Amino acid sequence: MLPADNSNITNRNSMNFNFNFKSVIELINTFNTEAKCIKYLEKIRWNDNVISPFDATSQVYKCKNNTYYCVNTNKKFNVKNKTLLSLL
Numbered sequence: 001m002l003p004a005d006n007s008n009i010t011n012r013n014s015m016n017f018n019f020n021f022k023s024v025i026e027l028i029n030t031f032n033t034e035a036k037c038i039k040y041l042e043k044i045r046w047n048d049n050v051i052s053p054f055d056a057t058s059q060v061y062k063c064k065n066n067t068y069y070c071v072n073t074n075k076k077f078n079v080k081n082k083t084l085l086s087l088l
Contacts, residue, residue, distance in 0.1 A: 038066050038078075038079055041079045041080070041085075042079045045079055045083075046079075050062070050068055052068070052070035052072070052073065052075075052077065053077055053081045053082040054070050054072075054073040054075050054077065055070055055072040055073050057072065058070045058071050058072035058073065059071040059072075063076065066078055066079070
């Protein structure tokens with residue numbers, strides 16, 4: 001997922017990720033755990049303001065195992081829901 005503009009570049013860089021990858025190995029070393037990948041995806045998708053993919057007006061609660069709960073729909077979701085990554 002790419003941001004619509006460059007406004008999130010500063011926020012992403014503040015996460016201490018190097019985005020000038022010179023090789024696939026550097027990329028793999030930067031995102032060497034699932035937790036780092038999830039943290040990065042949450043930052044670029046929601047920027048600390050989680051929005052339910054089922055109802056954008058709903059209140060959302062953080063649950064365990066990197067999941068969230070949408071109050072209005074009673075559904076759980078994660079950062080990959082309703083993205084290409086949900087197919088993996």
